Amino acid sequence: MPKVSAAYLAARRRQILDAAAACFARDGFHRTSMQDIVRESGISAGLVYRYFAGKDDVIAAIVGEWHDQRQIFATGGVDERVAAYLDYLRSVGDPESAARLRLGVQIWAEAVRNPRIRELSRRNVDDPRAAVAAVLRTLPLAPGLDPDALARVLIAVYQGLLVQTVWDDGVDNAAYVGTVEALLGALIRSGPPSAPR
Amino acid sequence: MPKVSAAYLAARRRQILDAAAACFARDGFHRTSMQDIVRESGISAGLVYRYFAGKDDVIAAIVGEWHDQRQIFATGGVDERVAAYLDYLRSVGDPESAARLRLGVQIWAEAVRNPRIRELSRRNVDDPRAAVAAVLRTLPLAPGLDPDALARVLIAVYQGLLVQTVWDDGVDNAAYVGTVEALLGALIRSGPPSAPR
Amino acid sequence: MPKVSAAYLAARRRQILDAAAACFARDGFHRTSMQDIVRESGISAGLVYRYFAGKDDVIAAIVGEWHDQRQIFATGGVDERVAAYLDYLRSVGDPESAARLRLGVQIWAEAVRNPRIRELSRRNVDDPRAAVAAVLRTLPLAPGLDPDALARVLIAVYQGLLVQTVWDDGVDNAAYVGTVEALLGALIRSGPPSAPR
Amino acid sequence: MPKVSAAYLAARRRQILDAAAACFARDGFHRTSMQDIVRESGISAGLVYRYFAGKDDVIAAIVGEWHDQRQIFATGGVDERVAAYLDYLRSVGDPESAARLRLGVQIWAEAVRNPRIRELSRRNVDDPRAAVAAVLRTLPLAPGLDPDALARVLIAVYQGLLVQTVWDDGVDNAAYVGTVEALLGALIRSGPPSAPR
DNA sequence: TATGAATGAGGTTTCATTCAT
DNA sequence: TATGAATGAAACCTCATTCAT
Numbered sequence: 001m002p003k004v005s006a007a008y009l010a011a012r013r014r015q016i017l018d019a020a021a022a023c024f025a026r027d028g029f030h031r032t033s034m035q036d037i038v039r040e041s042g043i044s045a046g047l048v049y050r051y052f053a054g055k056d057d058v059i060a061a062i063v064g065e066w067h068d069q070r071q072i073f074a075t076g077g078v079d080e081r082v083a084a085y086l087d088y089l090r091s092v093g094d095p096e097s098a099a100r101l102r103l104g105v106q107i108w109a110e111a112v113r114n115p116r117i118r119e120l121s122r123r124n125v126d127d128p129r130a131a132v133a134a135v136l137r138t139l140p141l142a143p144g145l146d147p148d149a150l151a152r153v154l155i156a157v158y159q160g161l162l163v164q165t166v167w168d169d170g171v172d173n174a175a176y177v178g179t180v181e182a183l184l185g186a187l188i189r190s191g192p193p194s195a196p197r
Numbered sequence: 198m199p200k201v202s203a204a205y206l207a208a209r210r211r212q213i214l215d216a217a218a219a220c221f222a223r224d225g226f227h228r229t230s231m232q233d234i235v236r237e238s239g240i241s242a243g244l245v246y247r248y249f250a251g252k253d254d255v256i257a258a259i260v261g262e263w264h265d266q267r268q269i270f271a272t273g274g275v276d277e278r279v280a281a282y283l284d285y286l287r288s289v290g291d292p293e294s295a296a297r298l299r300l301g302v303q304i305w306a307e308a309v310r311n312p313r314i315r316e317l318s319r320r321n322v323d324d325p326r327a328a329v330a331a332v333l334r335t336l337p338l339a340p341g342l343d344p345d346a347l348a349r350v351l352i353a354v355y356q357g358l359l360v361q362t363v364w365d366d367g368v369d370n371a372a373y374v375g376t377v378e379a380l381l382g383a384l385i386r387s388g389p390p391s392a393p394r
Numbered sequence: 395m396p397k398v399s400a401a402y403l404a405a406r407r408r409q410i411l412d413a414a415a416a417c418f419a420r421d422g423f424h425r426t427s428m429q430d431i432v433r434e435s436g437i438s439a440g441l442v443y444r445y446f447a448g449k450d451d452v453i454a455a456i457v458g459e460w461h462d463q464r465q466i467f468a469t470g471g472v473d474e475r476v477a478a479y480l481d482y483l484r485s486v487g488d489p490e491s492a493a494r495l496r497l498g499v500q501i502w503a504e505a506v507r508n509p510r511i512r513e514l515s516r517r518n519v520d521d522p523r524a525a526v527a528a529v530l531r532t533l534p535l536a537p538g539l540d541p542d543a544l545a546r547v548l549i550a551v552y553q554g555l556l557v558q559t560v561w562d563d564g565v566d567n568a569a570y571v572g573t574v575e576a577l578l579g580a581l582i583r584s585g586p587p588s589a590p591r
Numbered sequence: 592m593p594k595v596s597a598a599y600l601a602a603r604r605r606q607i608l609d610a611a612a613a614c615f616a617r618d619g620f621h622r623t624s625m626q627d628i629v630r631e632s633g634i635s636a637g638l639v640y641r642y643f644a645g646k647d648d649v650i651a652a653i654v655g656e657w658h659d660q661r662q663i664f665a666t667g668g669v670d671e672r673v674a675a676y677l678d679y680l681r682s683v684g685d686p687e688s689a690a691r692l693r694l695g696v697q698i699w700a701e702a703v704r705n706p707r708i709r710e711l712s713r714r715n716v717d718d719p720r721a722a723v724a725a726v727l728r729t730l731p732l733a734p735g736l737d738p739d740a741l742a743r744v745l746i747a748v749y750q751g752l753l754v755q756t757v758w759d760d761g762v763d764n765a766a767y768v769g770t771v772e773a774l775l776g777a778l779i780r781s782g783p784p785s786a787p788r
Numbered sequence: 789t790a791t792g793a794a795t796g797a798g799g800t801t802t803c804a805t806t807c808a809t
Numbered sequence: 810t811a812t813g814a815a816t817g818a819a820a821c822c823t824c825a826t827t828c829a830t
Contacts, residue, residue: 003792028310030227044795102309109306112299144379149372156357175346182341241812424621438791496703503700506693538773543766550751569740576735594813635816
């Protein structure tokens with residue numbers, strides 16, 4: 001018989017996570033103190049620890065949530081899938097994504113030395129990569145192109161755009177996406193475009 | 198006139214930086230304490246502060262050094278340049294690079310929130326990118342490909358490979374490089390830059 | 395007129411005290427948190443504070459209850475009294491006493507620095523001691539034996555057995571009791587107190 | 592090549608331990624904060640942690656030191672040994688012992704629930720007990736007296752005096768010791784006093 | 789009556805940096 | 810030049826207690 005509704009609890013949890021994400025994006029995981037999260041969230045220190053076992057647990061929750069909302073290759077025919085991927089790249093240029101991107105790079109760094117974070121983080125990469133590879137295997141790729149490797153390349157094209165955008169206000173997202181589009185056109189359109197799933 | 202030789206001073210400085218780089222690659226900048234560096238380097242705490250103003254200064258020195266030894270696109274004809282780039286990607290798979298790669302990701306994260314580091318770090322990316330773009334401008338690129346954007350894509354292909362390799366022992370570097378090679382072959386008609394289409 | 399019966403109130407109070415005693419015996423007063431008592435008792439935090447003013451009050455209630463059930467020297471003739479004392483020592487070896495003994499030592503320590511606890515705790519020692527001394531005064535003691543001091547010695551023989559038993563599974567309770575019995579035999583000429591030397 | 596002498600380090604360590612012992616005797620282990628020790632010792636918080644791994648480690652060091660300086664049964668003939676034991680009891684009444692006694696009871700309580708402390712603490716009891724038992728085995732004891740059990744009784748007579756003295760200013764130490772003396776006389780002197788060894 | 793979410797002071801511990809030697 | 814003992818602010822976390830429901 002909980003004292004408050006599950007929705008209320010979820011809202012409080014969200015309040016903490018949103019505050020934490022903002023802090024982490026701004027200052028990184030290690031320059032953010034629990035007090036910072038407490039201040040930003042307006043929730044007392046003690047209460048944070050009723051929702052999360054500790055700072056590491058907050059970080060893990062943030063990382064677990066940091067998956068890409070859009071499915072990188074979505075569903076549908078080849079054209080739809082390609083369009084979805086390009087939209088995905090386009091979203092990196094959206095000013096509203098800035099905090100998310102910054103957070104993403106923090107997560108990459110944390111994943112290097114924290115096995116728990118690495119597991120969570122890899123899931124964000126491995127799952128879409130596997131999906132992309134599955135799609136690529138159905139397509140008549142140009143010779144010399146390995147579907148698994150090409151999937152990694154496509155992920156890399158996203159990851160690199162992310163890093164460069166985080167550091168540099170001046171990235172021309174439209175030109176980047178346009179170039180990737182041309183690139184994909186040269187690779188994939190070389191087969192019959194009607195190749196359905 | 199200095200009491201000790203410049204070479205001696207440089208050697209001590211190197212000793213500190215090597216120890217710091219090892220620690221930072223292993224544990225990240227923030228989980229590495231000055232004590233860790235002191236232990237790893239065998240140099241006393243007080244002395245470290247005679248070579249560096251503080252921890253931030255050590256980090257900055259490490260970041261300033263973390264440029265890529267190989268020139269991403271080297272010099273020579275197109276074929277040599279492409280070969281150099283592919284070698285560059287290959288080096289990411291070299292087990293001896295592991296510590297460097299880990300350090301690289303730490304730097305990316307630190308660059309997000311530390312303007313001084315960001316400046317140093319961007320230089321590591323912007324300079325090779327500009328060089329790549331300059332080369333690309335001399336080549337007959339397939340239609341729709343913007344040299345500047347394509348340069349960013351090539352950098353991204355490297356950056357993404359780096360992240361994925363850091364997280365995942367199982368990256369098939371040869372396949373990745375092979376696929377990128379095929380990709381580049383399709384985009385750039387090799388041969389002398391002046392060769393007609 | 396109370397809303398609930400006095401018996402109900404008493405039962406809840408008991409529930410709290412039993413839980414607290416179990417926690418205190420296991421972890422000591424200071425390593426036991428109010429949350430521990432809440433968990434162990436199944437009674438909510440708020441309600442505990444309707445029965446007790448605070449943690450100190452719970453501790454005081456526990457200490458106030460921790461008197462020895464058996465009367466150390468009981469009543470009757472000398473033989474019965476001696477037999478009761480020896481039974482008292484025997485009870486220390488009873489495995490079921492273990493929690494009580496552990497709690498006892500915790501109380502001793504708390505009594506050192508908490509005047510309120512000390513008062514409650516001394517009552518547990520002073521009362522039986524006075525009773526023992528009163529009995530001893532009626533007996534023909536061997537020369538050199540002071541009844542008050544001997545009463546303290548008998549209490550000490552119990553207290554020391556308690557500590558040693560708490561620390562050491564291997565105490566041979568029967569041998570201890572047997573030796574004390576022989577000792578008492580040598581000191582107190584049994585028989586009717588009025589019996590001549 | 593230590594920066595300061597071993598004697599200096601030992602003196603600092605002593606400074607911390609003395610402060611800690613004073614705090615622990617006054618307030619118990621758990622009501623004493625590290626800040627209290629810092630204040631009492633005049634040594635900074637950070638430095639305390641260069642000497643001790645943590646509060647538990649300070650406690651363990653205190654417990655490890657809390658052995659009785661006097662050998663409970665000393666050496667020599669029976670008379671000397673008995674005299675030493677009685678002196679030992681007498682020392683409990685010495686006002687200067689007060690802090691030590693209080694600390695002793697805190698240790699007993701901690702030993703109940705802390706295995707590391709229990710080991711250290713038992714050594715303080717088991718070693719003298721074994722020594723006493725060894726001596727007793729060489730004596731012609733009155734019938735019914737088991738040397739090991741009697742050793743436990745003698746330890747108990749000390750332990751109980753300690754507790755009672757801690758709680759009660761009014762313990763008549765001289766009477767207690769006198770009574771124990773009479774008691775021992777009745778038990779041991781019943782054999783030939785010349786029993787050497 | 790009964791709940792348990794909420795508070796925030798205070799606990800232990802770490803760590804970048806300084807400075808007497 | 811070189812050491813490492815020393816500092817103390819600030820980090821993470823716990824817990825007795827309160828109070829809206």
